[in-house]
Structures are given as structure tokens and as C-alpha cells.
Amino acid sequence: MTMQRYSGLSLVREGLRGHRGWRPAWRKATPAAAYDAVIVGGGGHGLATAYYLARQHNMRRVAVLEKGWIGGGNTGRNTTVVRSNYFYPESVALYDLSLRLFEGLSRELNFNVMLSQRGMLIAAHTPMQMEICARIANAMQLNGVDGSLLSAKEARRRLPLLNNTADARFACMGGIWQGRAGVARHDAVAWGYARAASALGVDIVEGCTVTDLLTEGGAVTGVETSHGTIRADRIGLAAAGATPGLAALAGVRLPIHAYALQAFVSEPVKPILDTVLLYLGTGTYVSQSDKGELVFGGGLDRVPSYGQRGNLPMQETVISGLLEMFPAFAQLKLLRQWAGVVDVVPDSSPVIGPAGPEGLYINCGWGTGGFKAIPAGGWLLAHLMATGAHHEISRPFDLSRFAEGRLIDEAAGSGIAH
Amino acid sequence: MQLFPCPFCGLREETEFHFAAEAGKVRPEPAPGVSDARWAAYLYLNDAPKGVAREIWVHRTCGEFFIMERDTVTREVISSSALPGRAG
Numbered sequence: 001m002t003m004q005r006y007s008g009l010s011l012v013r014e015g016l017r018g019h020r021g022w023r024p025a026w027r028k029a030t031p032a033a034a035y036d037a038v039i040v041g042g043g044g045h046g047l048a049t050a051y052y053l054a055r056q057h058n059m060r061r062v063a064v065l066e067k068g069w070i071g072g073g074n075t076g077r078n079t080t081v082v083r084s085n086y087f088y089p090e091s092v093a094l095y096d097l098s099l100r101l102f103e104g105l106s107r108e109l110n111f112n113v114m115l116s117q118r119g120m121l122i123a124a125h126t127p128m129q130m131e132i133c134a135r136i137a138n139a140m141q142l143n144g145v146d147g148s149l150l151s152a153k154e155a156r157r158r159l160p161l162l163n164n165t166a167d168a169r170f171a172c173m174g175g176i177w178q179g180r181a182g183v184a185r186h187d188a189v190a191w192g193y194a195r196a197a198s199a200l201g202v203d204i205v206e207g208c209t210v211t212d213l214l215t216e217g218g219a220v221t222g223v224e225t226s227h228g229t230i231r232a233d234r235i236g237l238a239a240a241g242a243t244p245g246l247a248a249l250a251g252v253r254l255p256i257h258a259y260a261l262q263a264f265v266s267e268p269v270k271p272i273l274d275t276v277l278l279y280l281g282t283g284t285y286v287s288q289s290d291k292g293e294l295v296f297g298g299g300l301d302r303v304p305s306y307g308q309r310g311n312l313p314m315q316e317t318v319i320s321g322l323l324e325m326f327p328a329f330a331q332l333k334l335l336r337q338w339a340g341v342v343d344v345v346p347d348s349s350p351v352i353g354p355a356g357p358e359g360l361y362i363n364c365g366w367g368t369g370g371f372k373a374i375p376a377g378g379w380l381l382a383h384l385m386a387t388g389a390h391h392e393i394s395r396p397f398d399l400s401r402f403a404e405g406r407l408i409d410e411a412a413g414s415g416i417a418h
Numbered sequence: 419m420q421l422f423p424c425p426f427c428g429l430r431e432e433t434e435f436h437f438a439a440e441a442g443k444v445r446p447e448p449a450p451g452v453s454d455a456r457w458a459a460y461l462y463l464n465d466a467p468k469g470v471a472r473e474i475w476v477h478r479t480c481g482e483f484f485i486m487e488r489d490t491v492t493r494e495v496i497s498s499s500a501l502p503g504r505a506g
Contacts, residue, residue: 244464255462304466306490313431346462404454
């Protein structure tokens with residue numbers, strides 16, 4: 001199927017014709033009996049993997065199997081922040097690859113992912129936190145990405161609604177600024193990759209549950225699914241919280257706990273916040289969507305869970321953190337609250353690499369930060385599946401790091417809240 | 419707010435508790451003979467069961483570790499009991 005290209009001209013033309021000429025963005029495929037590569041999980045990471053397999057590695061016999069619908073898992077449940085303000089060189093290389101791919105993504109996919117690089121502040125409220133911020137900003141600069149230390153005065157100028165009264169519990173002292181950070185439309189990222197992959201011949205199968213991983217002589221040979229047996233000798237898992245259950249089908253145990261991570265949106269209001277803000281003191285982060293809603297979240301629920309709901313204590317923590325930062329937001333009504341199931345590893349860094357039987361590759365462990373990594377996760381998993389070898393950026397994130405003691409501890413390095 | 423049962427204190431609010439580990443892990447011994455892979459498996463690898471899970475929790479207010487069986491989807495608590503050798 002040739003892709004119907006989107007442009008300003010096509011918008012005008014369809015506008016004049018009553019929008020009757022738009023075609024579905026991707027084919028609803030029924031699976032073939034065999035593929036060169038099968039990807040389990042039709043979220044951003046899985047769809048990006050399929051796209052880069054076809055685009056960069058010229059593999060066209062590729063299927064993406066999604067048990068629900070495209071982008072209906074964590075890709076549609078996050079808070080849309082993209083950034084690369086991490087500490088360790090390995091992490092910055094990984095997340096900045098992602099940010100660079102995001103910067104060209106709308107053009108690459110011919111799909112507006114609404115990337116808005118409005119900048120992000122990680123705000124501090126104690127001298128000790130400012131020292132940690134200086135350390136991270138220095139590390140970012142040494143690792144070649146844009147990061148700088150912002151003064152209290154400059155932070156207050158950019159965030160005029162911040163609580164800076166004399167009795168503010170978390171009076172802002174400044175923090176780390178990354179100007180290239182921002183937000184992107186999460187659904188558009190999934191849809192854009194799905195559309196571009198489908199146009200290159202990738203089969204995207206929704207409503208298709210994988211029930212078993214088939215192996216022979218220590219190598220994968222295919223998957224058993226609700227749509228029958230599908231043969232492939234290269235299988236990629238990109239299923240976030242569902243990864244432990246899938247890997248267990250091949251006898252693989254992973255260093256993962258599954259937790260619910262909540263997010264919230266308020267009713268829409270006029271523009272009042274034009275940056276992304278993460279407050280170290282409250283753990284709450286917030287941005288304003290193009291529709292005017294405040295999109296915010298915080299840390300994990302502290303109870304391992306596969307329920308896509310979220311618990312009340314964490315809601316109270318997150319919302320009270322938001323109101324401590326912005327007392328004016330107490331007037332807003334909460335519009336929606338939801339949760340996604342995230343795959344958390346001990347060092348808060350992803351796991352990318354081969355696992356268990358030959359031909360099985362995993363891309364998981366992103367925990368609370370998977371959305372920003374979609375282009376890189378797809379790029380690196382595609383490289384692995386096409387060549388059988390690590391890309392130099394994914395090599396440090398191999399599963400072997402746990403046995404070798406090479407943890408990349410971003411919880412300690414950049415203060416991830418889990 | 420969910421209530422969790424501490425075997426020593428009874429029903430208390432979930433915020434008083436902290437998840438420690440999956441139950442049933444056996445520390446490999448003797449240490450000099452344990453390979454890196456076995457040690458890493460003991461430290462890090464989990465089953466992360468979807469459904470009924472048997473876990474070790476700590477009730478932070480009394481400091482006791484105990485075993486809790488729960489459903490990780492519905493969040494229903496099935497049982498809670500003291501660790502072997504601890505009266506509950």
C-alpha cells in the first residue's frame with residue numbers, strides 16, 4: 001500500500017472535499033504463517049523497531065503483534081515528556097540518540113508528532129540539591145548535551161506561578177535546565193511509526209495475544225498466538241510490564257518488578273506554564289498540553305501491581321506536591337487519572353539485548369521513562385534483530401550487566417524516583 | 419487507602435508497609451563456590467507473577483518482616499503470616 005502523504009496542501013484539498021478522501025493510516029493485517037522477524041508489543045518501541053527494521057535494514061517480512069490496540073498501553077498512558085538530562089555517559093548517549101531522532105521524526109515519518117522543545121527545569125529547593133544539580137549539569141556538558149545550571153532568579157522568571165512566598169515549603173533555588181527537552185504527542189508517535197512501517201510492508205496485527213514462545217534446539221522458531229502459529233527465527237519483545245510473563249514462556253527470568261505508575265490531567269485552561277517542570281522536593285512533574293490541560297505525575301505506587309489503576313496514597317502525594325509548587329492550581333478540577341504498568345529494574349536503566357534462546361531479543365526495563373526513549377529503543381532493537389549484534393550504544397545495557405556488576409544506576413545518578 | 423494485615427499489629431494502612439522481595443529465594447552457599455550468575459540470579463531475578471504472588475513485606479512501624487500472599491491484579495490480600503521462627 002502506498003502511503004497517502006500528508007501536507008498543508010492535502011489538508012486544504014480534503015477540507016474543500018469534506019474530508020472524505022482520508023484513508024486509514026495503516027493496514028489492518030491478518031498474520032502470515034511466517035516472517036523474518038516478529039515483534040511482540042505494538043506500543044511505540046515495538047512499532048519503531050518494525051519501522052527501523054524495514055527502513056534501515058531493509059527487512060520487509062516483519063510483523064508486530066499487539067494483544068490490544070496500537071499505542072493502548074504505556075505509549076498512550078505517559079506524560080509525553082522527552083529529554084536527555086541523565087548522568088552517566090551510557091545513559092546520555094542512549095537518551096540523546098532518542099532526542100535527536102525525535103527532532104527529525106515528524107519529517108522522517110511525514111506525521112506531525114507535535115514535538116515542542118519548550119525546555120525543562122529540574123528544580124531544587126536546598127543548597128545540597130543545587131550541588132547535585134550542578135553535578136548533573138556538568139556531567140551533561142561533559143557528555144556533549146545541552147544542560148546548564150539555572151539561578152533562582154532565572155527559574156522564577158520562567159515559572160512566575162511558582163510558590164515563592166515567605167512560607168513556601170519548597171522555595172525554588174534554581175536547578176538544571178535543558179532547553180532541548182520538551183513534550184511530544186504520544187499517540188502521534190505510535191500512529192506515525194505504525195503508518196510508516198505499514199507503508200514499508202510491515203504487518204501490524206491488533207487483538208493478537210501471544211500465548212507461547214516456540215523453541216527448538218535452543219533457538220526460537222516462532223510464537224503461538226490467538227491467531228495461530230507464526231514462524232520466525234528472530235523475535236523481539238517490546239512489551240514493558242508484560243515482558244516478565246512473555247520471557248517466562250521461554251524460561252527466562254528478568255530483574256524486573258512490575259508497578260503501576262499514575263498520571264493525571266486537569267481541566268483545560270489558558271496558557272499558564274510554558275516549560276516542563278520536575279521538582280526534586282516533591283517528586284511531582286508537570287507540563288501544560290496544547291489543549292490547555294495540566295499533565296502531571298510523580299513516583300511509582302509502592303505496591304507491585306499489574307492493575308492499570310493506581311492507588312490513593314500516591315494520588316495524594318502527587319497532587320499535594322503539585323499544589324505546594326503552584327497553590328493557584330488548587331482551583332482546577334481533575335479531569336482524568338489513570339495508570340500504566342511499568343517494568344522497573346534495580347538500576348533504573350533499560351535492558352536491551354539477547355535473552356535466553358538464540359534469536360530472542362528484549363527491549364524492556366524502561367520503568368517510568370519509556371516514552372522519551374521510543375525512537376532509540378526501536379533503533380537499537382532493530383539493529384540487534386537485523387545484525388544479531390549490539391549497537392555500541394545498546395551494549396552497556398545488556399542483561400549481562402547484572403551478573404558482571406556493571407549497573408548503570410541512574411536512580412543514584414540523576415535522581416529518578418524509583 | 420488499602421489496609422494490609424500485619425501478623426503482629428493487625429490491619430494497618432498500606433503506607434505503613436514496604437515491599438521487600440519475592441518470597442522463596444534461598445541464598446546460595448557457601449559464598450566462595452557461588453558463581454557470578456547464581457549470585458546475580460539470587461540478588462536480581464524475579465518471577466514478577468501476574469496474579470497470586472507470595473512476597474516478603476516489612477511493616478515499617480513495628481519493624482517486622484512477614485510473608486503476604488496477594489493478587490497483583492485485583493490487589494486482594496489472600497493471607498499474611500510471620501516468617502518462620504517468629505511468633506505472629
